[in-house]
Amino acid sequence: MSCRILIADDHGLFRDGLRAILSAAPGLEVVAEACDGRDAVRQAILHSPEVVSMDILMPGISGIEATQQIKRQRPMTRILAVTEQSSPEHVQEALRAGCDGYILKSARSSEFVDAIRFVSSGRMYIHPTVSGHLLQNYLADPDQGFQSxxxxxxxxxxxxxxxxxxxxxxxxxxxxxxxxxxxxxxxxxxxxxxxxxxxxxxxxxxxxxxxxxxxxxxxxxxxxxxxxxxxxxxxxxxxxxxxxxxxx
CATH class of the missing domain: 1.10.10.10 (Winged helix-like DNA-binding domain superfamily/Winged helix DNA-binding domain)
Known part of the structure; x- marks a missing residue:
């Protein structure tokens, strides 16, 4: 049985690229796309994907708020935060909102496939670039990244x-x-x-x-x-x- 995926990103070229990558991977199926946070919530309810690839910075309702809304209505949906931001405060905000993984848009194709499979299996995925000391700082002091x-x-x-x-x-x-x-x-x-x-x-x-x-x-x-x-x-x-x- 394939893993059903929703891609939410306000850049069409990025959606096209990610769709091509995920669709070529065995066991993964892109069932819908969304161009902003509000559309992401709507498509998640309509198509019931197992995983949502969520751009956290989108116009209107951000991916963070969309994540919160989806988790309230469909708590079993797994959400992978996709972003260009690697700062501790962005990682912290995404995890607090309910994201199950965090990956940078500079990642390689194989890393996106691995990330989707990780979160779909119930595991947490943190991109190597932001894991290490950033994750340690988050666990040691959840409020540290925001205060400055x-x-x-x-x-x-x-x-x-x-x-x-x-x-x-x-x-x-x-x-x-x-x-x-x-x-x-x-x-x-x-x-x-x-x-x-x-x-x-x-x-x-x-x-x-x-x-x-x-x-x-x-x-x-x-x-x-x-x-x-x-x-x-x-x-x-x-x-x-x-x-x-x-x-x-």
Whole structure:
């Protein structure tokens, strides 16, 4: 019996490449794809895959929040976090959300196949590049990775708001995506700005990119909030691992 897989990633080329790799491996079957977090939840419920390959940084509902939603509705679904981020805080956030494995997009084809098979069999998979001392730090002090940036002071919902604000969403569209009232989003936003010591959406965008909380490709350069327009200067480029390792 084949292992049914859902690929969730907002880059079509990456989805195509990963589908080709997994479909060529014996015993693996890609049954669906999703282009964002919300679609990932919908496809997971519709197709009941054994494993979800989940990009953790996607526009709208991130892969982290999608993982939480899927685990609440289908706790037996195994989820492999797929990302360019190797920092301790990203590993920690993914594991806390319920991910069963963590692999970098720079991994080789054979490593993706191994990772899928590991998590589908009920085992944990951590990519060698991020395991070692990063995993030891996580086990020794689960809060260590977050404290330097202030990320650990935020609630899960505040983290979702950070990403959506950085992507250029208004309070209204953020409320619609998270299924909250506009007043609730305003409260979340005010609270997270205080916790992070920030004064504007511009500062929030820069901090989000510098700490890798959001993929710079998803950032909205012009932010229109309810009632006023905030135009941040273009942030400095983020440093990401190359994507082409998937095809090596």
């Amino acid at each position: 940036s202030g990320w650990g002071d935020l609630t899960d919902k505040e983290r979702s708001v950070v990403r959506l604000v950085a992507e250029g969403h208004t309070n209204r569209s953020t409320a619609e995506i998270l299924n909250k009232s506009i007043k609730s989003i305003e409260k979340y936003r005010a609270s997270l700005m205080v916790k992070l010591g920030l004064r504007s959406a511009t500062e929030l965008v820069v901090k989000a990119i510098e700490n890798g909380w959001v993929d710079k490709e998803h950032v909205g350069i012009v932010h229109v909030t309810d009632g006023h327009r905030d135009r941040p200067s273009k942030p400095a480029p983020a440093r990401h691992a190359p994507r082409n390792g998937l095809f090596t």
